[in-house]
Amino acid sequence: MSRTEGGQVQTPLGIFGGTFDPVHLGHLLPVTDAAREIGLHRVKLLPCHIPAHKATPTVSAAQRLAMVRLVCAKWPLFELDDRELRRDSPSYSVDTLNEYRREEGNRPLVFFIGLDSLKNLNSWHRWQEILTLCHLVVCRRGDCLASFNPDVSRLLEQHRTRDARHLKEKPAGLIYLADTRELAISSTELRGSLARGEATDLLPEEVLAYIQLHGLYGVRSEE
Numbered sequence: 260m261s262r263t264e265g266g267q268v269q270t271p272l273g274i275f276g277g278t279f280d281p282v283h284l285g286h287l288l289p290v291t292d293a294a295r296e297i298g299l300h301r302v303k304l305l306p307c308h309i310p311a312h313k314a315t316p317t318v319s320a321a322q323r324l325a326m327v328r329l330v331c332a333k334w335p336l337f338e339l340d341d342r343e344l345r346r347d348s349p350s351y352s353v354d355t356l357n358e359y360r361r362e363e364g365n366r367p368l369v370f371f372i373g374l375d376s377l378k379n380l381n382s383w384h385r386w387q388e389i390l391t392l393c394h395l396v397v398c399r400r401g402d403c404l405a406s407f408n409p410d411v412s413r414l415l416e417q418h419r420t421r422d423a424r425h426l427k428e429k430p431a432g433l434i435y436l437a438d439t440r441e442l443a444i445s446s447t448e449l450r451g452s453l454a455r456g457e458a459t460d461l462l463p464e465e466v467l468a469y470i471q472l473h474g475l476y477g478v479r480s481e482e
C-alpha cells in the first residue's frame with residue numbers, strides 16, 4: 260500500500276486531461292465508469308492549452324474553461340484544475356505529471372485516457388517517463404479498435420494489471436484497462452454537428468446551453 264509518513268493509506272489522485280473543445284459525454288461518462296470501478300470519488304479535469312494555429316477560431320481558452328467549470332459545478336465527481344491554462348504556453352503531460360508528483364509525494368497518481376490515446380502513447384513527448392510518474396487508467400472508446408503498435412504492446416505486457424486494487428499499492432507504473440461504456444463521440448465530430456445545426460444529445464445540457472447562449476462552433480447566438 261502507498262502510505263503517508265503517518266502510515267495512512269493514500270487514495271490515488273485522479274486526473275483527466277484533454278482539449279475539451281468542447282467537453283462532451285464521451286469524456287465524462289467513461290471516466291465516471293472507470294472512477295467508480297477503481298473506487299475514486301474525485302477526478303481533476305485538466306483542460307490543456309491549444310496552440311493558436313490549432314484553436315477553434317470561434318472558441319477561446321476562457322470559453323473552453325467556462326464549459327469545464329459548468330460541468331464541475333454540476334457533476335460531483337469532477338473538479339477543475341486550470342493549471343495548464345494559467346501558463347502562457349502549451350505544456351506536455353509529462354511536465355504536468357512531474358509537477359503533480361512533486362506536490363503529492365508518493366501518493367498514487369491515476370491519469371485517465373481514452374483507448375485512442377493509449378494507442379498513440381509512443382508519440383507523446385518523453386513517453387517512456389509517463390509510467391514512472393503515474394498509472395494509466397484507459398477508457399474504452401466506441402470508435403476505436405484495440406490493436407496496438409509494438410511499442411505500446413510491449414508497454415502493456417510489462418505494465419498491465421487486471422486488478423484495480425493494485426493501483427492503490429504503489430505511486431505509479433501500472434496500466435489498467437477499465438470496463439467502461441463505449442461512446443463513439445469526438446469533439447471534432449460534435450463541432451461539425453453543431454455547425455450544421457444538427458440536434459445533439461452528446462453534450463451535457465449545461466454545456467449545450469452555454470454554446471447556444473454564446474453562439475459557439477457556428478451555432479446561432481442567443482446573446
Ligand code: ATP
Pocket residue numbers: 276277278279280285286289371372373374375376398399400401442443444445446447448
Ligand atoms: P478530438 O476530436 O479533437 O480528437 P476528443 O473528443 O478526442 O477531441 P480530447 O479532449 O482531445 O477529445 O480528449 C481528451 C481525452 O478524452 C483523451 O484521452 C481521449 O482519448 C479521451 N476521449 C475523448 N473522447 C472519448 C470517447 N468518446 N470515449 C473515451 N475516451 C474519449
